[in-house]
Amino acid sequence: MVNNISNTMIFTEKPNILSYASVVGKKEAQGPLKDDFDKIIYDAYGGKETFEQAESALVSEAVTIALQKGGFSASDIEYAFCGDLLNQCIASSFGMRNFQIPYIGVYGACSTMALGLILSSITIESGACQKAICAASSHFCSAERQYRFPLEYGGQRPPTTQWTVTGAGCCVLSKHTSDNKPYIHSAQVGSIIDMGITDQNNMGAAMAPAAADTICKFLNNTNTRVEDYDMIYTGDLGKIGSKLLYELLEKKDIDIKSNHKDCGVMIFQNGDMDVHAGGSGCGCCASVLCGHILNSMCEKKQRNILFIPTGALLSPTTVLQKESIPSIAHLVNIRI
Amino acid sequence: MVNNISNTMIFTEKPNILSYASVVGKKEAQGPLKDDFDKIIYDAYGGKETFEQAESALVSEAVTIALQKGGFSASDIEYAFCGDLLNQCIASSFGMRNFQIPYIGVYGACSTMALGLILSSITIESGACQKAICAASSHFCSAERQYRFPLEYGGQRPPTTQWTVTGAGCCVLSKHTSDNKPYIHSAQVGSIIDMGITDQNNMGAAMAPAAADTICKFLNNTNTRVEDYDMIYTGDLGKIGSKLLYELLEKKDIDIKSNHKDCGVMIFQNGDMDVHAGGSGCGCCASVLCGHILNSMCEKKQRNILFIPTGALLSPTTVLQKESIPSIAHLVNIRI
Numbered sequence: 001m002v003n004n005i006s007n008t009m010i011f012t013e014k015p016n017i018l019s020y021a022s023v024v025g026k027k028e029a030q031g032p033l034k035d036d037f038d039k040i041i042y043d044a045y046g047g048k049e050t051f052e053q054a055e056s057a058l059v060s061e062a063v064t065i066a067l068q069k070g071g072f073s074a075s076d077i078e079y080a081f082c083g084d085l086l087n088q089c090i091a092s093s094f095g096m097r098n099f100q101i102p103y104i105g106v107y108g109a110c111s112t113m114a115l116g117l118i119l120s121s122i123t124i125e126s127g128a129c130q131k132a133i134c135a136a137s138s139h140f141c142s143a144e145r146q147y148r149f150p151l152e153y154g155g156q157r158p159p160t161t162q163w164t165v166t167g168a169g170c171c172v173l174s175k176h177t178s179d180n181k182p183y184i185h186s187a188q189v190g191s192i193i194d195m196g197i198t199d200q201n202n203m204g205a206a207m208a209p210a211a212a213d214t215i216c217k218f219l220n221n222t223n224t225r226v227e228d229y230d231m232i233y234t235g236d237l238g239k240i241g242s243k244l245l246y247e248l249l250e251k252k253d254i255d256i257k258s259n260h261k262d263c264g265v266m267i268f269q270n271g272d273m274d275v276h277a278g279g280s281g282c283g284c285c286a287s288v289l290c291g292h293i294l295n296s297m298c299e300k301k302q303r304n305i306l307f308i309p310t311g312a313l314l315s316p317t318t319v320l321q322k323e324s325i326p327s328i329a330h331l332v333n334i335r336i
Numbered sequence: 337m338v339n340n341i342s343n344t345m346i347f348t349e350k351p352n353i354l355s356y357a358s359v360v361g362k363k364e365a366q367g368p369l370k371d372d373f374d375k376i377i378y379d380a381y382g383g384k385e386t387f388e389q390a391e392s393a394l395v396s397e398a399v400t401i402a403l404q405k406g407g408f409s410a411s412d413i414e415y416a417f418c419g420d421l422l423n424q425c426i427a428s429s430f431g432m433r434n435f436q437i438p439y440i441g442v443y444g445a446c447s448t449m450a451l452g453l454i455l456s457s458i459t460i461e462s463g464a465c466q467k468a469i470c471a472a473s474s475h476f477c478s479a480e481r482q483y484r485f486p487l488e489y490g491g492q493r494p495p496t497t498q499w500t501v502t503g504a505g506c507c508v509l510s511k512h513t514s515d516n517k518p519y520i521h522s523a524q525v526g527s528i529i530d531m532g533i534t535d536q537n538n539m540g541a542a543m544a545p546a547a548a549d550t551i552c553k554f555l556n557n558t559n560t561r562v563e564d565y566d567m568i569y570t571g572d573l574g575k576i577g578s579k580l581l582y583e584l585l586e587k588k589d590i591d592i593k594s595n596h597k598d599c600g601v602m603i604f605q606n607g608d609m610d611v612h613a614g615g616s617g618c619g620c621c622a623s624v625l626c627g628h629i630l631n632s633m634c635e636k637k638q639r640n641i642l643f644i645p646t647g648a649l650l651s652p653t654t655v656l657q658k659e660s661i662p663s664i665a666h667l668v669n670i671r672i
Contacts, residue, residue, distance in 0.1 A: 001337070002464035007414055007438055009464045050657050078343055079525060086651065087423040089443045093528060093649035097662040102343055102525040104451060105649070107425045107441035115440060119455065126462035128338035128345045189415060189438040192429060313429035313441070315422065321386050326433040 002125050007189070008221035014176040014183040015124045017334070018131075019070030022291040023061045024283075025140065025166030031268045036291035037167075038065045044141050044166070052090060055139035058168035058283065059084070059095025062290070063135055066170040074099045077172070078129035081119045083112035084137045084282050085164075086146060091137050095168075101133070109311030110207075110236050111190070112136040113169060113286040114330035117307075120173040121184045130175050137168035138281025147200075147316055160202040162238045162264060162280035163273075169286030171294075181336065182297045185304075188218040188331040192313065196324045200314060204241020204264075204277055206325035207310035211237060212248035214308060214329040219254065222333075226256050230302040233293060234329075235285035235309030236264035238278030263288035263309075285309040297336045307332045338461050343525070344557035350512040350519040351460045353670070354467075355406030358627040359397045360619075361476065361502030367604045372627035373503075374401050380477050380502070388426060391475035394504035394619065395420070395431025398626070399471055402506040410435045413508070414465035417455045419448035420473045420618050421500075422482060427473050431504075437469070445647030446543075446572050447526070448472040449505060449622040450666035453643075456509040457520040466511050473504035474617025483536075483652055496538040498574045498600060498616035499609075505622030507630075517672065518633045521640075524554040524667040528649065532660045536650060540577020540613055542661035543646035547573060548584035550644060550665040555590065558669075562592050566638040569629060570665075571621035571645030572600035574614030599624035599645075621645040633672045643668045 003010040021038045029040040039061055046054035082092035083106040096103055108115040116134025123129050141151055143164035149155035176183060193213050197206040211234055237245055242262045249256055263285040264278035289307055296302045310329040339346040357374045365376040375397055382390035418428035419442040432439055444451040452470025459465050477487060479500035485491035512519060529549050533542040547570050573581055578598045585592055599621040600614035625643060632638045646665040
């Protein structure tokens with residue numbers, strides 16, 4: 001059962017992350033987290049005919065490896081919670097179509113991985129299943145042509161932009177069976193926050209207020225402090241969004257600077273890799289979680305972390321229609 | 337708690353649908369279900385500047401009316417599960433951004449309303465919340481230009497096509513508090529089925545196998561027969577998909593013909609209204625459920641129904657790339 005404290009979920013039965021996997025592209029493998037990824041696909045097409053098929057293959061690979069690492073077959077898994085950034089979430093639906101796992105599509109833009117973790121945990125705690133997987137993905141080439149310009153156009157990117165990560169991550173969640181594996185302790189589902197930012201090339205600024213809102217609510221409801229956590233990982237605020245998050249939280253007397261990392265900043269060697277404000281995309285925090293972060297936890301280097309992916313709930317159509325950018329941040333407290 | 341019988345969910349605490357509402361456009365209001373809708377918006381723009389904004393307004397209206405009918409305010413609701421067909425599900429995110437309800441985006445194409453009902457029910461049964469809403473929408477004009485042609489082009493539609501419903505539906509779900517309101521008894525989450533159909537103008541054919549698969553699994557796992565249900569409602573198979581569903585089920589010695597209706601066939605006066613094979617879109621089954629079907633149940637004309645929306649998990653990009661159409665069907669057993 002889940003305890004509900006002012007809309008913070010406390011998972012009393014500690015659903016485990018029994019196994020996990022990450023698959024990324026060539027550029028991500030040149031970054032500082034290289035050794036934590038399970039598989040690197042050097043060809044942007046991944047041997048497929050289109051970038052969209054390549055992204056679906058990232059999903060399939062991440063799921064396949066996560067199952068293998070845990071010694072599971074697809075038939076052991078009762079539900080799959082998956083999502084991505086492509087129109088109609090096709091990376092997930094096409095990537096998952098051969099597994100025959102009952103499928104629940106989720107959409108939270110770049111916050112999707114957290115939604116999957118939360119919904120898997122709820123479903124397990126409700127008794128509806130014993131095992132579920134969640135996965136999220138993005139691909140630089142499929143995202144660029146959908147959100148911005150065809151790659152061939154060579155559009156110039158403003159310094160505030162972020163670089164969509166080519167990658168996918170997958171977790172296998174289960175009823176608590178091991179005290180030696182990470183588990184989901186608690187979670188906070190975010191509300192939609194729209195502060196009127198309209199610059200689609202500055203997603204960090206649009207999403208920082210959502211992250212601040214969710215973090216404040218969670219710390220308040222759980223009566224915990226920043227220092228209680230080994231690390232607070234945001235999803236893809238990037239360098240600019242992270243600074244804004246610090247400013248917003250300082251106004252509430254919360255200082256996370258020394259305890260915070262952003263997956264979008266971590267995944268690339270900023271300054272060297274032409275990614276401007278950092279990495280982004282559903283696959284950014286998904287591959288960092290299912291690589292570096294969970295590896296650190298399994299090695300007991302970290303025992304209690306907050307994972308807070310943020311999502312910008314816009315589309316190219318709303319940008320053209322001069323709408324502002326509604327954003328959201330979901331938080332998951334993972335412990336071991 | 338949820339009982340799990342071979343992946344069929346039995347909701348032991350009978351989460352109630354305490355209130356519900358439907359909002360539709362002008363054409364839907366000319367159909368036979370007119371009197372069951374809560375609000376009709378005669379202007380395709382709904383007083384907004386774009387079709388996408390008009391669709392968001394359908395969502396906001398349906399949610400507002402459902403809350404009003406139940407005597408609730410937005411702050412009574414702990415989670416909102418919403419989705420639609422637009423790229424990045426913007427009808428939902430923009431429609432919901434002013435409610436400040438913790439928001440979980442779902443994507444199941446035209447099966448989205450069932451996903452919302454199922455996830456709301458699981459979340460309530462897990463103890464994570466007392467009340468949740470779910471909503472789904474579609475709009476003929478926003479869908480046509482996204483999936484097919486700009487309206488001004490006047491593209492001719494083959495006879496197998498369906499007409500995207502302009503409409504939205506919203507349900508307020510709650511822990512069981514009333515024996516006099518409908519409740520969610522059980523559910524079956526579908527698996528992705530892809531039989532190789534590539535004709536995007538014949539969605540019914542693509543989705544019928546998914547409906548057949550989910551229905552068979554549910555009847556089998558619950559050890560029930562077609563005659564045990566007052567009516568089996570599919571989402572938007574239309575006339576052609578419904579016939580195919582009968583054929584597929586007959587091969588398994590299941591005859592649902594006399595106990596089946598399809599929301600896509602019900603909502604328009606076929607033959608008169610130029611909709612070809614029937615209605616479609618997330619808003620089709622959502623508005624028929626949150627109008628005609630739940631009204632019939634509250635009037636005790638029907639006490640035990642299956643609601644089985646189907647979704648085609650394609651995108652215009654996958655069509656251009658000559659992919660086949662993966663489909664899915666989720667089933668919800670609603671009783672009173």
